[in-house]
Amino acid sequence: MKISQFAEATDLTGKVVVVTGAAGGIGRAMARAFHESGASLALTDRNDGHVDLARALGERHRSWTFDATDETAIATFADEVRQHFGRIDVLVNNAGIGLLAPAEKLDIADWDLTIKVNLRAPYLFARACAPAMLEAGWGRIITISSQAAVIGIDEHVAYSASKAGLLGMTNCLALEWGPRGVTANCISPTVVETELAKVGWSGEKGERARAEIPTRRFAQPEEIALASVFLASDAAAMINGANLIIDGGFTIR
Numbered sequence: 001m002k003i004s005q006f007a008e009a010t011d012l013t014g015k016v017v018v019v020t021g022a023a024g025g026i027g028r029a030m031a032r033a034f035h036e037s038g039a040s041l042a043l044t045d046r047n048d049g050h051v052d053l054a055r056a057l058g059e060r061h062r063s064w065t066f067d068a069t070d071e072t073a074i075a076t077f078a079d080e081v082r083q084h085f086g087r088i089d090v091l092v093n094n095a096g097i098g099l100l101a102p103a104e105k106l107d108i109a110d111w112d113l114t115i116k117v118n119l120r121a122p123y124l125f126a127r128a129c130a131p132a133m134l135e136a137g138w139g140r141i142i143t144i145s146s147q148a149a150v151i152g153i154d155e156h157v158a159y160s161a162s163k164a165g166l167l168g169m170t171n172c173l174a175l176e177w178g179p180r181g182v183t184a185n186c187i188s189p190t191v192v193e194t195e196l197a198k199v200g201w202s203g204e205k206g207e208r209a210r211a212e213i214p215t216r217r218f219a220q221p222e223e224i225a226l227a228s229v230f231l232a233s234d235a236a237a238m239i240n241g242a243n244l245i246i247d248g249g250f251t252i253r
Contacts, residue, residue, distance in 0.1 A: 006235060009233055009234040009235035010037065010229065010230065010233040010234075010235050011037065011038055011233075012034065012037040012038050012039040012089075012090075012232060013037075013038030013039070014038070014039075014040075015039045015040070015089040015090060015232070016039065016040050016041075016042060016081065016085040016086075016087050016088050016089050016090070017034045017039040017040070017042070017089065017090040017091075017232065018041075018042045018044070018081060018088060018090065018091045018092065018125070018129055019031055019041060019042070019043050019044070019092045019094055020044045020045070020068060020091075020093055020094050020095040020122075020125060021044075021045055021068075021094040021095030021096060022041075022043035022044060022045050022049075022050035022054075022063070022094070023045035023047045023048070023049030023050040023053075024045070024049075024094075024095075024194065024196075025192070025194025025195055025196060025197070025221045026094060026144070026192055026194060026221045026224050026225070027043075027045065027050065027094050027095075028049075028050070028053055028221070029221035029222050029224065029225040030092060030094060030221075030224070030225040030228055031043055031050070031053055031054075031057065031061075032057070032225070033222070033225035033226055033228070033229050034090075034092075034225075034228075034229060034232070035057045035058070035061065037229050037232075037233075039089075039090070039232075040060045040061060040085055041054065041057065041060075041061040041062070042061075042062055042063075042064065042081045042084075042085065042088075043061065043062070043063045043064070044063070044065070044066065044068075044077060044095070045063075045065060045095070046065065046066065046068065047065070048065055050063050050065075051063045051065065062081075062084060064077050064080070064081075068095050068117055068121035068124075068125075069113075069116045069117060069120070069121060071124055074121070074124045074125055074128050075124075075128050077128070078125075078129050078132075081129075082132050087132055087136065088129045088132040088133060088139075089132075089133065089136070089138065089139055089140065089232075090139065090140040090141075090142065090232045091125055091126060091129045091130075091133075091139075091140070091141045091142070092142045092143075092144070092228055092232075093121075093122035093125055093126065093141070093142070093143040093144060093166075094144045095117065095121060095122075096117060096118045096144065096162075097113070097114060097117045097118065098114075098156075098159050099113065099114050099158060099159070100156060100159065101155055101157075102154075102155055103155075103157040106157055106158055110158060111157075111158045114159060114161075114162050115158070115161070115162050115165075117162075118159070118162035118163060118165075118166070119162040119165040119166060119169070122143050122166060122169065123169055126141050126143075126169075126173060129141075130173075130177065130182065133177075133181070133182045134177065134180050134181075134182060136181070137180065137181040138181045138182070139177075139181065139182035139183070140182070140183055140184075140185075140231060140232045140236075141170070141173060141177075141182065141183070141185070142184075142185055142186075142187065142228050142231050142232060143166050143169070143170055143184070143185070143186050143187070144186070144187050144188075144189070144224070145164075145166045145170075145186040145187065145188040145243065146159070146160075146163040146188050146189065147189065147190050147245060147247045147250060147251055148160040148163050148164075149163035149164040149166065149186075149188055149243075150164070150167075150188065150243075150245070150251055151250075151251055163188070166186060167186055167188075167243055170184045170186045170241065170243070171241050174240045174241030175241065178240045178241070183231075183236070183237070183239065183240040184240065184241065185236075185239055185240065185241065185242045185243070185244065186242070186243040186244065187224060187227055187228065187243075187244045187246060188243055188244065188245045188246065189219045189245075189246045189247060190213060190218060190219055190246065190247035190248060190250050191209060191218040191219065192218065192219045192220070192221055192224055193217075193219065193220055193221070194221055197218070201218070206218075212250060212253075213247065213248040213249065213250045214248055214249035214250070214252075214253075215248030215249060216248075217248065218248075219246050219247070219248070223246060224246060227244060231244070
């Protein structure tokens with residue numbers, strides 16, 4: 001494939017991309033990357049940090065603020081996106097939370113909330129956005145899981161369970177919707193060095209964690225964003241039901 005062919009294959013001009021959790025560090029990097037690829041963005045978050053981002057990126061983008069645990073709000077959002085843009089081509093399930101505690105001490109309310117946000121909400125978004133893709137015969141569902149989906153990590157019992165569930169969900173969506181032109185894939189990062197993560201993984205804790213990664217560093221938000229753009233593009237048309245682990249080789253040990 002020539003460079004010009006690759007550029008054409010990864011051009012998302014005319015596509016409408018939904019990004020959840022757009023106010024966070026990874027979500028903001030995704031928004032910028034999809035904007036640069038030519039896509040129009042429908043950004044969502046429960047906080048308002050993405051509103052100014054959508055405005056700054058330009059008039060072709062819009063933002064919505066609501067809680068991802070609200071089934072009715074998600075369905076209404078999908079309808080409004082379709083009414084405004086006329087289509088939905090790509091869904092990036094990026095929103096998530098991490099409530100950590102030893103397995104024997106985790107509050108059941110924290111377990112339930114983790115499952116609601118990290119597993120139930122991505123399914124609800126997929127179910128709400130998929131009809132537009134299936135009718136068009138083309139679509140991409142990209143879900144941000146975690147390396148915690150495939151390995152055990154101390155105090156991550158609810159988080160790991162929710163992220164592992166995303167892999168199973170994605171496999172089923174890929175199997176059912178792939179024949180109808182809609183692919184579904186996961187991205188599973190290691191620690192991503194957002195501003196929040198720089199605080200949480202500072203000092204000796206971060207040094208020990210990076211030392212266990214063969215590349216000796218954490219992932220950058222832009223690296224996750226660029227992987228999402230690739231999976232959303234025609235260049236990745238034959239990738240379906242995959243789990244792209246972006247962890248510098250941590251899980252191969």
